[in-house]
Amino acid sequence: MTKPQQVDTAQLRARYPDVFDRPASARLATPAMIVAALAILVYGFVDLDFSPSRFFSGLSQLGWISLMMIPPDPGSSLPIYLKALGETLSIALLGTTLAALFALPVSLLAARNVVPSKILRFPVRRFLDSIRGVDTLIWALVWINVVGLGPFAGVLAIAVSDFGSFGKLFSEAIEGADQKQVEGIRASGGSALHEIRFGLLPQVLPVIAGQVLYFIESNTRSATIIGVVGAGGIGLQLAEQIRVLEWQRVSFLILMILVAVAAIDFISGKLRFAIIGRRAVA
Amino acid sequence: MTIAVSILPEQQLATLNAAYSQAVARRRWRLLFGAAVFAAALLLAAVGAEVNLRTLFTYFGNFLSYFDRILTLDSGQRVWTDVGEWLWGWRKWLKMLGETLLISYVGTLIGATFAFALNFFAAENTSPAPWLRFGVRRLLEFARTVPGIVFALIFVIAFGLGPMAGVLAIAIHSTGALGKLFSEIVENADMKPVEGIRSTGASWLACMRFAVLPQVTAGYASYALLRFEINVREASVMGFVGAGGIGQELVVAIRKFYYSDVSAILVTIIVTVFIIDIATGWLRGRLFGKEART
Numbered sequence: 001m002t003k004p005q006q007v008d009t010a011q012l013r014a015r016y017p018d019v020f021d022r023p024a025s026a027r028l029a030t031p032a033m034i035v036a037a038l039a040i041l042v043y044g045f046v047d048l049d050f051s052p053s054r055f056f057s058g059l060s061q062l063g064w065i066s067l068m069m070i071p072p073d074p075g076s077s078l079p080i081y082l083k084a085l086g087e088t089l090s091i092a093l094l095g096t097t098l099a100a101l102f103a104l105p106v107s108l109l110a111a112r113n114v115v116p117s118k119i120l121r122f123p124v125r126r127f128l129d130s131i132r133g134v135d136t137l138i139w140a141l142v143w144i145n146v147v148g149l150g151p152f153a154g155v156l157a158i159a160v161s162d163f164g165s166f167g168k169l170f171s172e173a174i175e176g177a178d179q180k181q182v183e184g185i186r187a188s189g190g191s192a193l194h195e196i197r198f199g200l201l202p203q204v205l206p207v208i209a210g211q212v213l214y215f216i217e218s219n220t221r222s223a224t225i226i227g228v229v230g231a232g233g234i235g236l237q238l239a240e241q242i243r244v245l246e247w248q249r250v251s252f253l254i255l256m257i258l259v260a261v262a263a264i265d266f267i268s269g270k271l272r273f274a275i276i277g278r279r280a281v282a
Numbered sequence: 283m284t285i286a287v288s289i290l291p292e293q294q295l296a297t298l299n300a301a302y303s304q305a306v307a308r309r310r311w312r313l314l315f316g317a318a319v320f321a322a323a324l325l326l327a328a329v330g331a332e333v334n335l336r337t338l339f340t341y342f343g344n345f346l347s348y349f350d351r352i353l354t355l356d357s358g359q360r361v362w363t364d365v366g367e368w369l370w371g372w373r374k375w376l377k378m379l380g381e382t383l384l385i386s387y388v389g390t391l392i393g394a395t396f397a398f399a400l401n402f403f404a405a406e407n408t409s410p411a412p413w414l415r416f417g418v419r420r421l422l423e424f425a426r427t428v429p430g431i432v433f434a435l436i437f438v439i440a441f442g443l444g445p446m447a448g449v450l451a452i453a454i455h456s457t458g459a460l461g462k463l464f465s466e467i468v469e470n471a472d473m474k475p476v477e478g479i480r481s482t483g484a485s486w487l488a489c490m491r492f493a494v495l496p497q498v499t500a501g502y503a504s505y506a507l508l509r510f511e512i513n514v515r516e517a518s519v520m521g522f523v524g525a526g527g528i529g530q531e532l533v534v535a536i537r538k539f540y541y542s543d544v545s546a547i548l549v550t551i552i553v554t555v556f557i558i559d560i561a562t563g564w565l566r567g568r569l570f571g572k573e574a575r576t
Contacts, residue, residue: 037391044388048381048445048526058441065440090327097324133552137431137519141536146345147338151331156338225429229522229533232331235432239523242435250436254428261427 069251077249081237085256087151088233089264091226092219095158100212103163107170108196113179124167131164140226151232158219158226169211170204177203209275213268220264224257352545361542369546375531379554381445382527385520386513389449393456394506397422400457401464402490408468408476410486418461426458430516434525445526452513452520460509467501468494503569507562514558518551 108114110124140157182199227235241249361368402408409415430451437447475493521529535543
């Protein structure tokens with residue numbers, strides 16, 4: 001039997017120094033990044049008033065709260081909560097639909113293959129970006145100032161903030177569309193509107209429908225939180241019950257939200273599957 | 283020159299046309315039916331959400347003039363004519379903005395740590411036991427589905443007013459969201475290295491460390507950075523319920539109608555979000571190349 005050849009490490013090391021010695025910058029980069037990240041973390045703990053005593057007393061409080069949440073019990077206000085849940089679902093559906101309706105024409109203006117002029121596209125894109133930069137809750141506060149407290153303000157808040165996201169997503173979908181079909185329409189003598197209607201929209205609509213469904217789903221979640229600032233729906237009830245420390249009702253409301261979100265997830269998953277097929281869902 | 287267009291005989295054309303219209307008609311009916319159901323749902327929703335078009339039309343002018351008002355100083359001038367007066371509180375606001383960024387940073391890091399610890403149990407291919415996977419998955423789902431601001435509302439009562447509640451709320455929400463994404467990365471990882479390591483007699487922990495982890499760290503870091511970006515937005519509204527950050531200043535300004543302050547704070551938030559977006563996008567591109575950016 002042959003013995004494996006004895007390797008002289010020192011000799012190899014002398015012959016291929018690059019393989020054995022990485023430069024100091026490469027070796028130190030990862031530890032340096034970790035140290036920096038931890039330093040910021042520690043600074044954050046100090047600056048944000050973290051202290052072990054506060055943490056543990058809070059934790060024991062939280063334990064008490066969780067104990068008091070059991071069993072979940074709506075008390076006598078189950079009909080009110082169901083109505084509030086319906087309100088939340090309505091807010092999500094209406095807000096998303098409104099946003100999609102308004103975003104579609106604007107997204108055409110922001111798409112490179114429809115509007116080649118950069119001067120026209122740039123302001124539209126920045127406009128959409130700034131709308132997206134403002135959170136839904138802030139829009140809710142603004143709309144409450146305008147139309148008063150209530151679910152209508154929530155609808156408008158979701159519509160405005162989704163308008164920004166949809167404008168961006170739709171224009172990306174349009175830019176991803178195949179140009180060949182548009183050229184085909186143009187070659188057969190179609191006008192610019194014909195190109196959009198028969199060349200672009202058939203390609204883009206399934207993608208857009210999938211995105212709208214996904215947003216209805218995620219807006220069910222957003223619609224629960226805008227109630228916290230007074231824009232209607234189940235979030236309003238939840239915030240009120242938390243403020244008056246009715247923990248059993250709080251846990252019941254949270255359960256209701258979880259069930260509703262799961263149900264909407266399930267339905268919109270099925271619908272998306274039906275509209276755009278298996279491949280695009282995954 | 284004449285162009286020869288072949289025209290089919292009459293009866294052949296008729297059958298083709300009939301077949302076509304039948305095929306299209308079915309699709310049209312389905313579309314129409316879907317549209318009708320959707321319209322009915324919308325109508326129902328409009329009643330449920332107390333939509334009142336008259337209010338909208340009456341007050342829509344208010345919405346537009348709101349932007350006019352927040353862009354006007356107390357002296358009646360436009361805000362950009364006197365930037366010093368407009369951004370009078372910039373010292374305080376920058377400090378609050380810094381606090382917001384710290385909240386999202388600490389929250390993201392804590393959340394990512396927990397997600398990292400839990401995700402191997404949630405992934406289908408690495409979880410040691412089905413019951414463990416089921417439990418961890420439900421836990422992550424719970425943390426992800428309950429909105430961050432609801433956690434913040436509860437934590438404000440448990441831990442007292444202040445940024446600590448915000449940090450913990452963001453941490454929990456990030457744990458849920460990142461845990462799911464992380465476990466999906468693990469599920470897509472190549473299992474051959476795991477087999478190789480296991481065949482040497484290594485424990486489960488060693489398999490994770492030396493076979494899975496090297497494949498997935500880049501994806502983890504990319505998602506964590508993306509989450510940080512989202513959390514900056516989230517942290518900017520945590521102040522609405524008293525959980526620290528710039529949101530506190532904003533909600534006071536909006537509720538008390540300090541118009542020019544509203545626009546000033548909004549502009550600082552938007553600019554910060556832009557900068558964070560661009561910076562993390564650049565960082566992810568630098569660290570992981572183009573393909574990891576999606």
